[in-house]
Amino acid sequence: MSKMTVKLFAGLMDYLPVKSTKAHGFDYPITDATTVGYLIDDLKLPRNVIHIVLLNGVYLDAETRDEVILKENDILGFWPAVAGG
Amino acid sequence: MxxxxxxxxxxxxxxxxxxxxxxxxxxxxxxxxxxxxxxxxxxxxxxxxxxxxxxxxxxxxxxxxxxxxxxxxxxxxxxxxxxxxxxxxxxxxxxxxxxxxxxxxxxxxxxxxxxxxxxxxxxxxxxxxxxxxxxxxxxxxxxxxxxxxxxxxxxxxxxxxxxxxxxxxxxxxxxxxxxxxxxxxxxxxxxxxxxxxxxxxxxGSKGVDVQDPKAFFDATNAGKKILAENPVTGEGLPALGTQVLMNVINEMGAMPTNNWKDSVFEGASKISGEAMLEPRDSDGKANLTRNGACFACTIACQRVSTIDPEHFSVQNRDDLHPSYHANSGGLEYEAAWALGSDTGVDDIDALTYAQFVCNEQGLDPISLGSTIAAAMEMYEEGFITKEDTDGIELNFGNAEAMIKCTELVALGEGFGAELGQGSSRFCAKHGHPELSMTVRGQEFPAYDPRGIQGMGLGFATSNRGACHLRGYTVASEVLGIPIKTDPLETEGKAGLQIAFQNATAAFDSAGICIFTSFAWSLEDVAPQLNAACEGEWTPERLGEIGERIWNLERLYNDAAGQGASADKLPPRLTEEAVKTGPAAGKVNGLATMLPEYYAERGWSPEGDVTADTKARLGL
Incomplete structure (x- = not known):
């Protein structure tokens, strides 16, 4: 089975499978039909908190991201609404 | 009143x-x-x-x-x-x-x-x-x-x-x-x-009066409710501070690294806001102790931190002010970037120490870190040698060298006095002005405008030199505030940057923090002003005041020799493409955006404030 990397940041670190702030990322197994939407539900990530989703560094907008199919070695990062400066 | x-x-x-x-x-x-x-x-x-x-x-x-x-x-x-x-x-x-x-x-x-x-x-x-x-x-x-x-x-x-x-x-x-x-x-x-x-x-013991106390409490309470309920000002900034940006900006490939030679920093996660929460081996404490707040602030983004007592910067250093061995003003994103990824240093305690030095001796960590980074590139290229650097081996990633330079600049001594003139003067003196990452002689903040196009226009036109706090289109281009725009596109960025610049000038003139603008628009500021003081302050009028301020600053700069001729970026950003990451192959499209910006500002194609625009704004 193929795998890709999921990264959870800021307040979403609470949803890391093993509670650890040392690593933001973990491997996630995928088939050739695994979508971002499936992954979000499978990991029980709170949809009302997820704000920024970057697939290999590129922003996925909220309207279409659920349908995006993941590929081997993809890196998918999730953040709540954040800002600074 | x-x-x-x-x-x-x-x-x-x-x-x-x-x-x-x-x-x-x-x-x-x-x-x-x-x-x-x-x-x-x-x-x-x-x-x-x-x-x-x-x-x-x-x-x-x-x-x-x-x-x-x-x-x-x-x-x-x-x-x-x-x-x-x-x-x-x-x-x-x-x-x-x-x-x-x-x-x-x-x-x-x-x-x-x-x-x-x-x-x-x-x-x-x-x-x-x-x-x-x-x-x-x-x-x-x-x-x-x-x-x-x-x-x-x-x-x-x-x-x-x-x-x-x-x-x-x-x-x-x-x-x-x-x-x-x-x-x-x-x-x-x-x-x-x-x-x-x-x-x-x-x-002061006099207190401050407001025009209509009842309306003032209603308006300011409404404002505070918005801040509390907004995920950025209510949760993100208090929890992780400005440092929450380190991983976001790095993951999207817009993290200036090694004097902007690269746009992805391998060590970013080690110096991020998330890393500030990790317990360390020596005493089991995290870098971050708690957050803090300025006067009347209901966001509370300040960091209060400690340095690892076993870190070389503080170990056996009885000569230091006691605050270096205790809680002090901790690492902010701009300091972490400039002193960290821009110099290739991924040692969070070294960065925290350097931030403390900046606080103790009154230094801008952005200009400091960027100038050290430029000197590191000059050193690695052989344009300066140990004879120039007081013997410091000034390689990228050398935390001891970064700290030594910080200490020397803080006291204005030796090589530090030269670094203290800023990267523009330093690089020019040693024959390579193109390596200074500055606009109007001021060093860039932590956003590579090859990966966040609108920021390139913002840096080039910023009236106080390169700066993120004059028109923070990162909010839109990266974070989706108030609406998400594509960071790799130049289209529409002139209008976006102008809107941010004008609104920011109004926020900066009201007595409140620009971080409120992650949740407030001028619609939320106007009622607070109206209740506090005389005058009819509408959102439209505040926007016009912002535009007037921007043009006034520009006119002053024109006369000071820092007008349109200084609206440019270093060649590295407009000619050298990003090597890796999501923005690979991109340069900043300033040449496309700048004419649109001048036109939308009501300036001449040469970038001069026109008589019509001056008359319209009463300047």
Whole structure:
């Protein structure tokens, strides 16, 4: 089975499978039909908190991201609404 | 009325302190703080003035909401002509100094001329004095603060002071207030030092009146509710501070690394906000102890941190101020980037130490880190050698070298005195001006505009030199506030940048923190102003005031030789493509955006403010 990397940041670190702030990322197994939407539900990530989703560094907008199919070695990062400066 | 309508003018040459009325006609046009003091500057200081001469004047000014219970209403600004850029300087700070100035009965304190010997200014309500500072000249901000509190026997005294760097003419010295808050950019601390002023201390007991107390509480409570319920201002900033950005910006490939040679920093996660929460091996504590807040702030983004006691920067260092071994003002994103990824250093304790030094000695960590990074590239390329660097092996990633340079600049000594002139002068002196990552001589903040296109236009047109706090389109291009735009596209960025620049100028003139703008629009600010003070402040009028301020700053810069000819980026950003990451292959499209920007601003194709635009804005 193929795998890709999921990264959870800021307040979403609470949803890391093993509670650890040392690593933001973990491997996630995928088939050739695994979508971002499936992954979000499978990991029980709170949809009302997820704000920024970057697939290999590129922003996925909220309207279409659920349908995006993941590929081997993809890196998918999730953040709540954040800002600074 | 939240105006005191009083200005304290201090002539250091003559040794006089004189009250005068605030120009309320200018308030109508420029609101307060950034806008109003810029108007005073343009009327009183000719644009060609030498910034470090007695003819330059420094304005410490509050906004109409400063000192009230509106959220974040502790802000004040320092406006002057910048010695780093030769352009207008306006640096904004929080803490508790601005509100104390208002409570003492002053909207603004003006420092003009030059004292013949080191002094500090003491203001206690109506009483203002120029007092000798010989005993604290040569001391750090933290030492001066302690001496002043002891001398005045008043724990509530608020102190704004410069460190040794400001006395020694380091061109990016900051004015620190309340130990850890900074009017940080463009060398406003250097101007204060050039006037032989070590500190301004204020104690106010008058309070601040508002025009309609009931309406004011309703409006400010509504504003606070919005901040509390917004995920950025209510959760993200209190939890992780500005440092929450480190991983986001790096993952999207816009993290300037090794003097902008690269746009992805391998060590980013080790110096991120998330890393500040990780327990360390030595004492089991995390870098971050807690967050903190400025006056009246309901966001509370400040970091309070400790350095690993076993880290080389502090271990067996009895010579250091005790704060280095305890909780102090912790790492912010801009400092972590400039001192960290830009120099290739991924050691979070080294960065925290360098941030403490910047606070203690009053330094802008952005300009400092960027200048060290430029010197590192010069060193690795062989353009400078150990003979130039006081023997320091100045390679990227060398934490000891970064710290040594920081310490030398803080004291303005040896190689540090040269680095203290900023990267533009440093790189030019050694024959490679193209390696200075600056606009108008001021160093860039932490966003690669090859990966965030609108920021390139913002940097190039920023009136105070490269800066993220003049038009933060990162909010839209990366974070989706208020709407998401594509960071790799140039289309529409001229209008977006103008909207951000104008609104920011209005926020900066109101006495509140720009971080409220992650949740508030001018629609939320207007009712708070209307309840606090006289005048009909509509969102439309505030937007126009913002535009007027922007154009006034531009006109001053034009006359100072820092206008359209300085609207450019270093060749690295417009000619060298990003090597790796999501923005690979991209350069910044400034040439496409700039003509649109000039047109939408109502300026000539050459970038000059037209007569029509001046007339429309009453300039």
């Amino acid at each position: 939240s105006w005191t309508k009083k200005v304290l003018r201090i002539n250091l040459t003559a040794g006089t302190c004189s009250p005068e009325p605030l120009n309320m006609e200018w308030v109508e046009q420029f609101l307060g703080q950034r806008g109003l003091a810029t108007k005073y500057l343009t009327e009183e200081v000719p644009p060609t003035t030498d910034a470090l001469s007695p003819e330059n004047t420094m304005y410490m000014i509050t906004g109409p909401l400063t000192g009230t219970m509106a959220s974040t209403a502790g802000r004040y600004s320092v406006v002057t002509k910048s010695p780093l850029t030769g352009a207008v300087a306006c640096s904004n700070s929080g803490g508790f100094f601005g509100n104390e100035m208002k409570c003492a009965g002053w909207d603004m304190v003006i420092l003009e001329g030059k004292s013949p010997s080191p002094v500090y200014i003491s203001i206690n309500d109506d009483k203002a004095e120029i007092l000798p500072a010989d005993e604290i000249w040569g001391k750090s901000v933290w030492e001066a603060d302690e001496w002043l509190h002891t001398k005045h026997q008043d724990p509530q005294l608020r102190v704004a002071a410069i460190g040794v760097s400001g006395e020694k003419g380091v061109l990016y010295s900051a004015i620190m207030n309340d130990l850890h808050r900074a009017a940080g950019r463009s060398g406003v601390g250097t101007v204060m030092g050039s006037k032989n002023v070590k500190a301004v201390v204020i104690r």
